[in-house]
Amino acid sequence: MKITYHGHSVIAIQLADGTNLLFDPFITGNPLTDLVVEDVKTDYILVTHGHSDHVGDMIPIAKKCDATIIGMVELCAFAEKNGVKKTHGMNIGGKFDFPFGRIKMVHAQHSSGYEVDGQMLYLGEPAGFILQAEGKTIYLAGDTSNFGDMALFGEAFAIDVAFLPIGDNFTMGPNEAASAAKRLKAKQVVPIHYNTFPLIKQDPQAFATLLPAGVAKVMAVGESFTL
Numbered sequence: 001m002k003i004t005y006h007g008h009s010v011i012a013i014q015l016a017d018g019t020n021l022l023f024d025p026f027i028t029g030n031p032l033t034d035l036v037v038e039d040v041k042t043d044y045i046l047v048t049h050g051h052s053d054h055v056g057d058m059i060p061i062a063k064k065c066d067a068t069i070i071g072m073v074e075l076c077a078f079a080e081k082n083g084v085k086k087t088h089g090m091n092i093g094g095k096f097d098f099p100f101g102r103i104k105m106v107h108a109q110h111s112s113g114y115e116v117d118g119q120m121l122y123l124g125e126p127a128g129f130i131l132q133a134e135g136k137t138i139y140l141a142g143d144t145s146n147f148g149d150m151a152l153f154g155e156a157f158a159i160d161v162a163f164l165p166i167g168d169n170f171t172m173g174p175n176e177a178a179s180a181a182k183r184l185k186a187k188q189v190v191p192i193h194y195n196t197f198p199l200i201k202q203d204p205q206a207f208a209t210l211l212p213a214g215v216a217k218v219m220a221v222g223e224s225f226t227l
C-alpha cells in the first residue's frame with residue numbers, strides 16, 4: 001500500500017488493487033495541504049469526528065467521486081441529509097469487513113460537533129480507526145488525548161504505523177503522544193495535526209527524539225511511502 005500525508009490530519013492510502021482511501025479530508029481552508037478538491041479521486045472517505053478541520057470537504061468529494069463515507073452513524077446521517085448517496089455508519093468498538101479490508105472503530109478522547117447556520121450539530125462521538133489491509137495494520141487516532149486503553153490496542157494488534165496528533169491545546173502534545181506511542185508498540189509513528197494554526201505549532205523533529213531511534217517518521221506534505 002502507498003500512504004501519503006497531505007497536511008494536518010489528511011491521509012491518503014492507495015491499495016494494490018487501486019482502491020483509494022482518504023481520511024479526514026480537510027482541504028478547503030487548510031493552509032498546509034497540497035490537495036485541490038476538484039482533483040481528488042477516492043473510493044472511500046473515512047472521517048474520525050465532526051469538527052470542521054476533519055469533516056472538511058467530505059460532502060463535495062463524496063458527491064464528485066461517488067465515494068462511500070465511513071464514520072459515526074450520526075456523521076453519516078448528516079452526510080446523507082446533505083445529498084451523499086453512499087455511507088457506512090459505525091460506532092465505537094464495532095468492526096466491519098469492507099472489500100478493501102477490515103475497519104475497527106475505536107475510542108478517542110475529544111469532542112465532535114459541526115456548526116451549521118450558527119448552531120452546533122452533534123455528529124456522534126469522536127473515534128479512531130484501525131485499518132487492516134494487505135497484511136498491514138494502520139492506526140489513525142483522530143483527535144485525542146493519551147489514554148490507557150491504547151495499551152489494549154497495542155496488545156490486540158501488531159500496529160505497523162500509527163498516526164498520532166501532537167499539536168497540543170486541542171489534542172495531546174508531543175510528550176503525551178510519545179507516551180501513547182509506547183502504549184501502542186507501533187513499529188512506526190507519524191505525527192499529524194500540528195502547525196496548521198498558531199495554537200498547534202510544534203516541532204515534529206523534537207517529537208521524534210522522544211521515541212526510540214527509527215520509530216518516528218516525520219512526513220513532509222505530499223510525501224509518500226510504501227508499506
